[in-house]
Amino acid sequence: MMFGFNVKKTRKDFDVLSSGVIYFDSACMSLKPRQVIGKMNEYYEKYPACGGRSGHHLSKKVEDEVDLARREVARLLNAKIDEVIFTRNATESINLIANALEWKEGDEIIVSDKEHNSNLIPWLKLKKKGVKVRVCKSNEDNTFNLENFENCFGEKTKLVAIVHVSNLDGVENPIGEIVKIAHKNKSLVLVDGAQSFPHKEIDVKKLGVDFFVLSGHKALGPTGIGVLYGRRDLLEDMEQFIVGGQTVIDSSYEGYEIEKLPNKFEAGLQDYAGIVGFGEACRYLRKVGLKNIEKHLNKLNKIVTEHLGEEKKIEIIGPKEAEKRSGIFTFNVKGMKAHDVAKMLDASKKIALRSGAFCVHSWFNDRKIEGAVRVSFYLYNTEEEVRTFVESVKKIILLV
């Protein structure tokens, strides 16, 4: 494992890159370094047992490894260990909160107009219980509008569910200010950190958030593992969502005694390989340094923006300034379908990126835009790859 950050060295940890792929789809899912894959194999080869139930040495090893993984996640979030709940992904974490909080008719939830379906549909579903969902409109350039936000609050606003870094355009929302306003209005705050956790230093205590959710697969981790961070006092008071084995200390035919945190919310046999793999991913991120990763993404985004931002046939989604879009460059080539642009880039230079609505259909439908092409960088991308992309796009725009 290397210390510090060197892209060339980093790339050696990602075998798939030797195929020549230019992987610009990390906002959808990041690649996984061999250390993470190795850790998962270690589970299956050396201690492939069940944690927390049997008392034998293999089971104890699983428990210890899960504990270490939880500590790694807690360390990256600056959370307490029992405030880290393992889930399948950010979506499940959000659904857990939507189902575990108590809702009364007339309660209100505020979301932004740029939420991923995973941070919109669970709230819209609560409309059936009489809950109202208010949508806070962004500025013209898609940055957050604090004034609009303040105006969204009503007497019964119970929760603000807001994305940290947008998967649509990379814009970071001012969570510190959002939390202050929300708490002044006696409302809880859930932050969707699926796109910020992979490349930003996060301190849930400093941010003051009540809940923070993330997906392991976007942060060098395996698929099928995610996290819910929740303030301990809130989690302790909250109802369970999925219940069964592991979530109770004892049961009778009449009732049951609820487990302590974090087990209270981790029902059934867990994805141990996924958990230890994600712990390793967190260790990797910590050693590389999230500030280094963030800086690297900004540098790459600046290059692509400098070369394509002024092109008349290119429309950028989000602010023009690269530094406001972290590691994401979303665009359209005027007169061309987004899927066609993506297909041409893949076929000509093995550039793998995403086209469509990126699960933010609501934003696209509201703007009457069909879709877009999204480039999303990560720590293994190089300036050379960016230049290849720029040249390829310049060739494509000659076709229209």
Ligand SMILES: Cc1ncc(COP(=O)(O)O)c(C=O)c1O
């Ligand atoms: C901002 C944001 N929130 C939530 C999600 C949902 O993540 P998952 O599908 O891993 O639950 C994504 C995934 O693209 C995302 O980008």
